[in-house]
Amino acid sequence: MNRTDTVIKVELGARSYPILLGSGLISRGDSYAPFIRSTQVMVVTNETVAALYLRKVKSALKGYEIDTAVLPDGERHKTLASVTGILDRLLQQRFHRDCTVLALGGGVIGDMGGFAAACYQRGVALIQVPTTLLSQVDSSVGGKTGVNHPLGKNMIGAFHQPSGVVIDIDTLTTLPGREFSAGMAEVIKYALIDDREFFHWLWENMDDLMARDRTALCSCIARCCRNKARLIAQDEREYGRRALLNLGHTFGHAIEAAAGYGNVLHGEAVAIGMSMAADMSSHLGLLTEGDARRIRSLLRAAGLPVSPPQGLSRRQVMALMQQDKKVHQGVLRLVLLQGIGEACLDSGFEPGVVEQVVACA
Amino acid sequence: MNRTDTVIKVELGARSYPILLGSGLISRGDSYAPFIRSTQVMVVTNETVAALYLRKVKSALKGYEIDTAVLPDGERHKTLASVTGILDRLLQQRFHRDCTVLALGGGVIGDMGGFAAACYQRGVALIQVPTTLLSQVDSSVGGKTGVNHPLGKNMIGAFHQPSGVVIDIDTLTTLPGREFSAGMAEVIKYALIDDREFFHWLWENMDDLMARDRTALCSCIARCCRNKARLIAQDEREYGRRALLNLGHTFGHAIEAAAGYGNVLHGEAVAIGMSMAADMSSHLGLLTEGDARRIRSLLRAAGLPVSPPQGLSRRQVMALMQQDKKVHQGVLRLVLLQGIGEACLDSGFEPGVVEQVVACA
Known part of the structure; x- marks a missing residue:
């Protein structure tokens, strides 16, 4: 070593x-x-x-x-x-x-x-x-x-x-540029879940990261792995807190499937999904519109999309979300944001709100 | 309840x-x-x-x-x-x-x-x-x-x-008679592994069991489940003691595969395998010839075969045994008997002994 x-x-x-x-x-x-x-x-x-x-x-x-x-x-x-x-x-x-x-x-x-x-x-x-x-x-x-x-x-x-x-x-x-950006979506996810300080660090260091500076990359990857390791140690089988790692993924998986696997990269779909989760959180009054904007800006700075590709069927996305693994007893549970670095599990919203976010995106 | x-x-x-x-x-x-x-x-x-x-x-x-x-x-x-x-x-x-x-x-x-x-x-x-x-x-x-x-x-x-x-x-x-007997092979296995007293109980109660007397069956099944539960609690993933549950199974699986799945029932193959394991244990001086004979008698009393069907290729059985899950670093490990109710894991034998037992059976 x-x-x-x-x-x-x-x-x-x-x-x-x-x-x-x-x-x-x-x-x-x-x-x-x-x-x-x-x-x-x-x-x-x-x-x-x-x-x-x-x-x-x-x-x-x-x-x-x-x-x-x-x-x-x-x-x-x-x-x-x-x-x-x-x-x-x-x-x-x-x-x-x-x-x-x-x-x-x-x-x-x-x-x-x-x-x-x-x-x-x-x-x-x-x-x-x-x-x-x-x-x-x-x-x-x-x-x-x-x-x-x-x-x-x-x-x-x-x-x-x-x-x-x-x-x-x-x-x-x-690694091709598009795939590198897709990885950055998951990096940003760790900041949004429970590490507001990391969100600021990413703001400061995004240029170095996109230039693939090794020192910046090493710090960044180590921080993500530590954050993930902590969540897994608390909840290996995803009965509770580990589910926060699915931020952006319920929207994202549905978008990925609806677009046809491979047309939208997983990380890109997660970026779109996190942007939708931020939107929805702000619609529900959990997150300020300013924070939702900051999240979209950071995603864009990492070369990521924040809205789904043209021509995606809203109905198909909604149907696919209902089949998601995070559905419990028929009720959809989403990871939302109460702030940057404060993700939470929520299922107490009106189903109409989800449709609205999917439609507007 | x-x-x-x-x-x-x-x-x-x-x-x-x-x-x-x-x-x-x-x-x-x-x-x-x-x-x-x-x-x-x-x-x-x-x-x-x-x-x-x-x-x-x-x-x-x-x-x-x-x-x-x-x-x-x-x-x-x-x-x-x-x-x-x-x-x-x-x-x-x-x-x-x-x-x-x-x-x-x-x-x-x-x-x-x-x-x-x-x-x-x-x-x-x-x-x-x-x-x-x-x-x-x-x-x-x-x-x-x-x-x-x-x-x-x-x-x-x-x-x-x-x-x-x-x-x-x-x-x-x-349950058809042949399948009932096949189940008795696994019942006898629990006696052989670590419960000599149960072996004696089976001697005494075999007639009632074969007549499917409910009281006898309930006692018998409960005892097997308790014995198995104990072994699993000690070693869920079979790194050690749980492997004793494979008594007769390395021989048995090979016989089952060589005969073509379904021609010999799993339990029948395990009975033949336990009989081979008893033979081998007695060849190696671990088990008395008298105990090996008693094991074969109990198997027969349960309507089980103690030697493989005619026409089985010894070479095929040997080759199949080498592909068994119980092979560690290329060395075959078998469950043998140091006595009735005293199974042990053994890999220190000459490979020739295995061939001899397979050939003679």
Whole structure:
């Protein structure tokens, strides 16, 4: 471990694990070694990421019995069929219950590699090696895994905590601008949930972040991971406070599905969703109009959209929201804002208010 | 709850749950009510069991929003495709995350209903209503769920503890004789693992049990559930002592797969496997030849086979055993017997001994 590396602990009792954060980690064997139980490692990745990093990971893992499952790139391949392909490969290669799955890529790869690890022989070890900003600050931490179904996003999946998360900041240099911005949506989410100070820090440092300054990025990612780790430690299975992490996601998932997966990036949909949540909060008198405006400004500064693409059907978005996982006993529960850094769960609003916000956007 | 009902608690911290055991429970709404979180209940069953009990369960659940997934009967349908069918149904019917899956049937239904509950929206509530002796004493308790893969049994699955288990002893009256005997294999297993006194009790009461005397059956099933609950409480995820529950299963799974799923019943394969484990233990000087003989006699008294069917390929059985989940770092670990009621994990034997036992059987 280099002096400059950061280690963040996710405290979950017997399922606790560290997040390693630093530069060049992806090419170093000691980043992975503590998390590998036997000699068998299945690297799950996609074609795009494989071309950039697979050779580095493989040479870092010299001496292990490595096999790879390389999937096509894109959210539309996040299906049970793709995960079945990984499971077939694990069985064909006679991987045992003490093997390790290493998910190398963005959120889609992390979700599918993680779900395969969750289901193979009722659960094997998992290392998350997220290579996008979005997966580094969000999806690689917390144990949510799964796939989409034609009738809904992330509807099939499991909670499966990794043994370790390895975040190499250098991978962000190859990330396309649109995807970088999409990751910033989740970054801003952490500020809005419970960290007003971070919101101000983001105002001050947005230029450096967008220029991908390493020092700024390291501080930013570490802060997001710490904030997420704290929420997860309080509520691993999302019975309560962890649900705040869904800020912007109920609107966002519906927009993503209505637009067709891949047309609007997940982070972009979350940005639109957070903007809608801010709007709704201000309609309900929870948030000042000034704060709602500041939120939209910060999202725009990060290169993000704040309203849905043209031609989206309001009725379809509403129907998709009703099928959301956050519906309890038929009642839609949304994460709203009582202030910047003060998210709350709310289900006591008139359904008409939601329609109004969706319609106006 | 009637005075005569038995309640056994499985102690797993936040995931603790009760097993209700008695007569007529299947037709009573209060058997299920404590375990249902909202109004949506998906009953997963098969054609055979549906014809016998679905109407009773449905009328016990009057007032709930009930839907059913009726699968074809048989181990060969225990596939990811069948589970996908259940998940499709849950989504089509717009079941929410607070819904409940009720698995009504034998081990195959419990494993698949349980796996669907584990994966739907990353985990929903599950009630196990086992209707075979085998599933009542074994598979409905402990949270193991999953499906078979062409390359191995139970290779895809999850740990997902139920909210409650409802065992209605009356369902055993409709169970075919061969399946009843198959369940007795798992009953005898509990005696062999760590309950010598129960072995003697089984000697004394085998005639009553085979005649399906209710009092004898109730005592017997309660004892098995208590023994299993104790082992699971010590080791939910099978890192140690819980592995003793696999007595006879490594041999058994290989025999089952080699014979073709469904040709040898799971319980029959376990009986053959326990007989092989006893043989091997006695070859290794762990168990007296007299005790090995007594074990075979009790198995025979329960109407069970003690050697594999004619024409099974020894090479195939050996190859299948090497792919077993109990292989650690390439070394096969077997559950052997140091005595009746004294099972132990062993991997320090010569591989030749295993071949010898498989060959001689």
